[in-house]
Amino acid sequence: MSDLRELYQEVILDHTKRPRNFGPLEEATGRANGANPLCGDVIAVYLEVVGDTVKNIRFAGAGCAISTASASLMTETLKGKTIEEAQVIFDCFHDTVTSSPDTEVDLAGLGKLAVLAGVREFPMRVKCASLAWHTMRAALDGENDTVTTE
Amino acid sequence: MKQLDIDLVRKDFPILGRRVHEKPLIYLDNAATSQKPTAVIDALRDYYTQSNANIHRGVHLLSEEATAAYENVREISRDFLGASESREIVFVRGTTEAINLVAQAYARPRLQAGDEILISHMEHHSNIVPWQILCQQTGALLRVAPITDEGELDIAGFEQLLGPKTKFVSLVHVSNALGTINPVKSLVAKAKAQGVPVLLDGAQAAPHIAIDVQDIDCDFYTLSGHKVYGPTGIGVLYGRESLLEEMEPYQGGGEMILSVSFEKTTYNKIPHKFEAGTPNIAGTVGLGAALQYVNLMGIDSIAAHEHELLTYATEQVQQVPGIKIIGTAREKAGVLSFVLDGVHPHDVGTILDQEGIAVRTGHHCAQPVMDRFGIPATTRASFAVYNTRAEIDRLMAALDRVRDIFS
CATH class of the missing domain: 3.40.640.10 (Type I PLP-dependent aspartate aminotransferase-like (Major domain))
Structure with a gap:
């Protein structure tokens, strides 16, 4: 049962109930849609990139607690970062949530995103956590197709 | 029509003896696929x-x-x-x-x-x-x-x-x-x-x-x-x-x-x-x-048992604050679909799974139905002949836990 509390930590529930940076971004220079066809989650990620910096990032959509919290925490983390830094954080986050629960991960490098590491224990929910991130990267890359987790 | 002895029926299904996350399995995903009796x-x-x-x-x-x-x-x-x-x-x-x-x-x-x-x-x-x-x-x-x-x-x-x-x-x-x-x-x-x-x-x-x-x-x-x-x-x-x-x-x-x-x-x-x-x-x-x-077993006996379960589960679920049943037709069989205020069905499903309870969460391959009711997904408990009132009681206790975590 400790696993459940690990998954649904206070920080995650807080971001689920009060998602940060939620809603469209009029100044967006890039956007992408993401969908998890298995559960019907949909998300849009909006980016305002100035020079090589993510000046602003917001998201909209409807999803479960994990996908909403992950998206909300992502926007908080990436705002003000360079594109290169965003890619590094993406890789670090992705490696963490897709790693085997038995392996050691460097949670320190993840900052507040570390609260999402518990998803590793729930293989069926990894896609919930990663949807926003794949969508963000598609927005960075200027891809117009909807990203899916399948 | 004969009355079924459900304890005996359950013995026909070997998988019902297994444990899930250290809890006895409660299988309520029968509309996706049923479990198989020893005879099969x-x-x-x-x-x-x-x-x-x-x-x-x-x-x-x-x-x-x-x-x-x-x-x-x-x-x-x-x-x-x-x-x-x-x-x-x-x-x-x-x-x-x-x-x-x-x-x-x-x-x-x-x-x-x-x-x-x-x-x-x-x-x-x-x-x-x-x-x-x-x-x-x-x-x-x-x-x-x-x-x-x-x-x-x-x-x-x-x-x-x-x-x-x-x-x-x-x-x-x-x-x-x-x-x-x-x-x-x-x-x-x-x-x-x-x-x-x-x-x-x-x-x-x-x-x-x-x-x-x-x-x-x-x-x-x-x-x-x-x-x-x-x-x-x-x-x-x-x-x-x-x-x-x-x-x-x-x-x-x-x-x-x-x-x-x-x-x-x-x-x-x-x-x-x-x-x-x-x-x-x-x-x-x-x-x-x-x-x-x-x-x-007799399909009429199966139907009678499942109808009683569905009626009981419906009564119980209706008492949970914030729950809305999706699908309230007068004539129903085997399925209880619902949404819980403020909690996505996927989160419900994960928490129930930790209690050993298998339900289906999602659009159930019926996206137009979800669109009709303006929801992305539901949690669905679906019944078979081997399900019991005691299992529904445990489902209700697990739903309390969901509400507790998300309160």
Whole structure:
């Protein structure tokens, strides 16, 4: 049962109930849609990139607690970062949530995103956590197709 | 009608003894697939250890036994569905393949651009997509009968759409997402009055209610073996003899032919005309064991037990603050779908899983139903003969835990 509390930590529930940076971004220079066809989650990620910096990032959509919290925490983390830094954080986050629960991960490098590491224990929910991130990267890359987790 | 001893019934299902996350398994995902009784598991094992051979060709004993076992299940299936002739029973992979077969082998050659196919808003994707493909191929149009806020078919809306252009009607008997039992006999009568053939998707009906295709008077009826305690990959298509006779084959290959030369091939008789290639013999034998198992318990006894469970679960769930039941038709079977305020069904599903409770969360392959109710997904508990009131009590306790975590 400790696993459940690990998954649904206070920080995650807080971001689920009060998602940060939620809603469209009029100044967006890039956007992408993401969908998890298995559960019907949909998300849009909006980016305002100035020079090589993510000046602003917001998201909209409807999803479960994990996908909403992950998206909300992502926007908080990436705002003000360079594109290169965003890619590094993406890789670090992705490696963490897709790693085997038995392996050691460097949670320190993840900052507040570390609260999402518990998803590793729930293989069926990894896609919930990663949807926003794949969508963000598609927005960075200027891809117009909807990203899916399948 | 006999009263079932559910404790005894549960002993027939070995998987119910296992534990999930250190809790006893409570399996409430029966609308996705049912668990299998020992009788079915043994039938598969016995077939492979005693009689395995290809059917309809060998002169040796094993082939004779395998053929007899396979054809015997056709007779069991005929009886189960209330068909008059066993040649009206075609073995398929499941309901999805059955509907595709009817769409391509019956409807396609008979449709012209502008003709209409009528389905309903509560169909599973497998009773939508084959018709959409057919519409693309023929220029026919798909018409969708509306449903009410309770999840019942809007009969007046159905009648309005059933017109001179309607060339085929395909409806679900029991909705997998809502549990609604459609009044199929009167719906079929309405279509037949206009000379329109009807297919009924019985995937969710077969495990829960008695079926009599002659009484219903439908032209096609389908079921999936794995939802009625049988193996996966085997299902039944009932087709009215006169219609099967006039249909072209669905697939070409072995078994569906009488003779082949490079100039001309003569097709086999029905139902073999529709069973190209070596079929799922073991699965068919397992299906036979499953249907016999249902007969042994009595479908009416199963229905009575499940109805009591559904009534109890509905009463209990209604007492949970913030829960809304999706699908409140007067006539329902086996399914309790709901949404909980402020908690996504996926989160409900994960927390229930930690309590050993298997439910389905998502759109249940019925996205138009979800759209109709303005929701992305539901949590669905679906019942089988082996479920108990005590399991529903544990479901309720687990839902309390969900609310506790998300409070």
